Amino acid sequence: MIAEAETTVARPPEVLARVQPLASPARPTLVLNKRDFHWITDKVCGIVEQPAPLWWWICAAVAAMVASFVPIGLFYLVSTGIGVWGLRPPEFWGWDIVNFVFWVGIAHAGTMISSVLCLLRQKWRTAISRTAEATTIFGIMCAGIFPAFHVGRVWFAWWLFPVPNSQSTWPNFHSPLEWDVFAVNTYLTVSLLFWYMGMVPDLATLRDRAKVTWRKYFYGILALGWRNSTRHWRNYEMAYLVIAGMATSLVVSVSAIVSADFASSLQPGWHTAIFPPYFVAGAVFCGFAMVLALLIPLRSLFKLEDVITQYHIDCVCKATLAIGSMVAYVYTMEFFIAWYGGNLFEVFTFINRAFGQYAWAYWIMLSCNVLSPQLFWFKKVRRNLPLVFLVALLINLGMWCERFVIIVTSLGNDFLPSSWGYFTPSVVDIFTFFGTLGMFGLLFLLFIRFLPMLPISEMKHVLPEADPHFGERGHITTGADGVPKGGGL
């Protein structure tokens, strides 16, 4: 037994000596400047442990002020009526539903990064996964406000859930709107559990470093007594993998179900089979842009250049470009199918989108979503962070306009010209939307202040020395320059 054990530890498999494998081109290192385990702990915990910087207070104050628009706007809406949202015939879905789809979309990148890229073993995802998951949760929170209040009498919103009520009726499960209730609530719950579970070992790290009593209790309670035991890690890793698989099915299902709200109607421009994949691609696209827009300032404010490297930014830019191209393909395909399908109302809707009364929104959408990401083909652009940041903001603007184009143009000019109309948002609409932006910002600022912003234990895991066979004969490692060394084959 002991002899056998020694063989496994000391010597590489015999087959390696025989086949003499070539050193494959090394992947870029994910943590620069040869930082060690302790440096990562110090760096990430330090953000939470040190007093909040001045910019944090200023941003938090501004965000809190803007966020206060949400309760004020909603209070006015509940006490007056749903009409304060600028909803009138023929536009009964206006900015509120645009905002709902927009925020659900923002949420998607977090799930994509933490689940799909986890299953694909993309190790670069680790450094950005925690912040991306946070955008998911805060995005769904902002999204949920709009449909909940759009029902009109929000105090009856609980009728959406399958619980007995005084009229002895049940929800109508034939309706995609009811599917949405299940999709969005499942999405929020699963994302929250996934986020929290990933954070438990890092909360334990914060607990073990805590010097102040409230910190000991706060992080101690949240860490659930986590002991970093290998007997626990084994179940933990398995559960993490399984939830990643589950969340992957959410990436493709939530926006697809949201799109069914539109696709199952007979409205021209909505009644198309391409909608589910179209909405998923659009969602992931604007989510990635939001992740970029958040990461670039965070990286320089907290001096995280060693862990969120240029390579990470390159990867996110390339992913944005790839998904943006899918979105561009869908824009083209929609026009083709409208023509090929031969339905005059459908053809009219698409020509009307490009040249009708909402043409301004269409061309903003097209230039922001199709043209601006093309810059990411160039390495020079991807290395110019202010420009990347600008493109990311443009994509978010474009994606908001895309939802506006889909929802408002189809309702504004449908079958009967006599019932056409033009949607103008009310002041309450505008303030509530900007309020959710403030709310998102405030939640995010609180997150970076009190919770570990980067996954500490996962990042240690991607260091080369985390491999138990690091430095052994036959084990290929890479230096800080990314060139493979050692090996001795």
Place this chain on the structure above:
Amino acid sequence: MSKVYGILAEFKTPHDIYAAAVKLRAAGYTRWDTFTPFPVHGLDKAMGLPRSKVPFIVLACGLAGFFGAAGMVWFMDAYNYPLVVGGKPYWSPVYPFPVMYECVILLATFGAFFGQFLLNLLPRYHHPVFNAEAFAGASDDAFLVVIEARDPRYNEAGTREQLEALGGFNITLVNE
């Protein structure tokens, strides 16, 4: 003086603790554990731990979600209060499929999340290993081995010597 829970040794790198785990297992220890800041790959196998049981819980929960949701929709929209919508059948497995799908994901995730903590017997806020001063290092950059005093092969001097021979340092006794 309180009772001894076990003996703790520290190692510097994942490589060292992996090598130590292989040898400790070979030496016949059964009641022991390693504590690492991140899951060291292959360490569970080196310790001889079986595969995690989490997937079974997940499967059971997922199936419950699927059939539970189907049953719920059938009861609500086809049996207890039959709904006529667009002349479609009261019951079909097709129209509630999105609901069934989401419930599979929801319950399977509950299974993975709560199952994992259940199998790990967490939350547990008090454990003897927290008494060791070196233990806080396990969430930073220390790789620890703790051999419990209840282990049939444990004897204070012999085990300490063995851990030293494996390259362990800061060897201390952990009190209950």
